């Protein structure tokens with residue numbers, strides 16, 4: 001793998017204090033971060049005590065770093081052992097939790113502190129409940145002290161600690177960025193300098209005290225203790241610090257890293273971040289809060305990577321279309337607008353199911369019958385929002401003989417031959433060839449903490465980013481599924497970027513505006529749910545499969561044992577210039593299942609001999625059948641051969657030389673003609689062609705007005721004509737010259753002249769009507785002779801007849 005110029009520049013730049021590398025998902029931020037290590041080690045670790053720290057968010061990412069490192073070959077590469085083995089002395093790769101816990105442990109030992117860290121939600125809930133009750137006694141009128149606000153209160157207290165607001169005064173005055181924006185409506189806003197804030201702060205103190213009485217501290221307090229301990233004395237300091245995923249760091253975590261930083265002339269502090277992937281509501285670097293809030297002015301020190309190398313263009317398009325719906329994300333000053341790379345692949349598949357069992361069955365079938373034929377098990381990841389969802393899928397897959405396991409966050413194994421199951425949070429930073437995101441249901445994502453003080457908008461942004469992170473983990477294939485009412489985010493992904501099945505082009509169901517309904521004069525109930533599905537299918541036939549609207553129809557009548565039936569949609573094609581049914585489609589209202597539609601479809605296909613394909617769909621599910629009623633993956637897209645042929649074949653009769661030619665031209669490109677002698681295949685070459693206007697209509701029987709321009713033109717070889725710009729073509733609509741082979745529908749090629757020789761075929765005007773006849777001069781008279789015994793010759797005074805021209809050739813049309 002070759003790094004791009006910008007990546008190389010960032011890796012091999014002289015360290016110069018702090019820098020920010022921001023970029024879109026999959027743009028190689030981690031790749032750059034990892035490859036900075038050998039460069040810094042070889043060139044900017046002069047002193048004995050110079051060391052490098054690379055911080056990742058969680059353990060799984062440490063494994064990923066090894067994998068990323070093995071992908072690139074650089075001149076200045078360290079061996080794996082030097083970087084990751086036990087021998088490494090100057091390099092530390094650690095998670096933030098590991099760093100924090102080390103200091104917490106030292107604090108415990110040093111001070112004989114008896115409390116342990118707890119992450120048990122039940123302990124937190126029970127303790128919080130107790131504290132709420134205690135405070136309520138003293139403050140009966142404070143609304144926030146209510147059990148229904150429990151989740152919110154725990155979350156708010158976590159946030160206060162994560163932001164390191166240790167004094168009431170400070171908390172009373174902060175803008176609650178990234179949380180309640182302060183712009184929420186209603187009286188429930190947490191106003192600055194309010195009693196509510198005071199009470200929350202008091203609750204925090206009491207809650208910590210009550211936990212400690214049980215010999216516990218929570219994770220956030222542990223981090224605070226660790227920070228204080230590190231500030232007292234750092235165990236080791238680092239000349240270079242590289243922080244991956246820094247958009248998710250809390251202020252306490254950033255402060256810890258600052259404490260471990262040993263500033264020198266040649267030291268560096270590199271933040272790697274993508275705000276579009278910030279998925280933790282307690283992170284410090286949210287919209288509206290810049291790096292200067294942690295003492296780093298990034299002016300002139302921030303660099304962007306914009307190309308997504310990880311996913312295909314199609315997956316990236318779908319993922320970005322979800323982000324684009326949220327102005328909070330777009331307006332963030334650190335948001336990087338992605339640029340797409342040209343890596344073609346399949347659009348993500350979206351499938352909707354009515355319950356988890358059907359969803360699991362689909363996933364299991366897809367993996368067994370398709371994915372495992374092309375991918376190794378450990379190249380496939382299934383992600384869900386909650387652990388419970390994953391456990392269900394894990395069990396289902398294992399029962400069906402597919403090896404799969406929920407990834408162990410402490411000791412992850414990416415090498416074993418099992419499909420990996422991860423929560424959306426724990427897949428951050430990683431990548432898999434195939435990603436299946438399941439359980440995308442309403443109430444699961446976005447899900448909100450209940451309570452009066454909750455800022456729905458901020459939470460929704462965070463949840464949207466979470467799904468975006470999940471989607472951008474896929475290298476090649478992405479599946480999205482829901483097992484209940486779909487998440488609103490599914491509806492916000494541009495439907496043009498989601499399809500129903502990997503092998504099929506049909507896009508996910510989307511509603512078509514009633515005003516845009518097609519064939520509406522034939523619709524019996526324009527508001528029915530079934531019509532919605534039918535219109536979506538019609539739109540797909542036209543937009544995805546490119547069938548022209550005129551080949552499609554609805555309510556196509558078929559006779560089934562003399563009983564008429566009506567096919568919901570028919571796609572016709574032309575065979576031997578005959579319009580015949582080609583595809584039958586039966587639709588049902590959304591979510592009604594396709595059993596009945598399939599039965600109907602089969603019975604209609606059985607009685608029609610030209611129909612080659614059938615589709616039964618209810619918008620959720622669909623089946624495609626071939627002529628033998630076998631299930632297949634795809635219908636053919638429209639092809640021009642399905643139309644009546646555009647080739648026009650003519651016979652040209654050169655009247656003067658009595659020669660016959662075959663002349664072929666393409667209606668769509670009339671200047672291209674091919675000419676052979678009749679009965680031969682060798683194409684004749686001509687030096688130049690003349691462009692003739694076509695006029696009509698000339699009645700070769702009763703005289704009629706000529707020279708009404710038809711608008712078309714004919715290209716004929718100049719040498720067939722007698723001089724340039726002196727010929728035109730006329731369409732014949734009569735039969736009086738049949739005897740010389742000039743028939744209805746032919747074109748005669750006429751040389752403009754006012755005189756004629758006897759027996760010439762002329763276009764003559766009599767009383768402003770034109771006629772096609774043989775010319776015979778008889779003194780002061782002319783005889784205009786038809787070549788059809790049904791008509792009499794016309795005798796006229798010479799002065800009453802005007803000769804427009806003489807026919808020199810005939811083009812006989814012969815459309816195939």
Ligand SMILES: Nc1ncnc2c1ncn2[C@@H]1O[C@H](COP(=O)(O)OP(=O)(O)OP(=O)(O)O)[C@@H](O)[C@H]1O
Pocket residue numbers: 001002003004007023024025026027028029030031032068071274277309310428429430431472
């Ligand atoms: N120049 C490149 N050419 C080809 N592939 C690249 C290039 N740079 C990075 N990649 C590949 O792109 C994928 C994503 O890289 P990486 O994980 O470093 O991106 P990231 O910006 O950290 O992603 P995220 O923020 O989504 O976690 C990896 O598979 C990596 O090998």
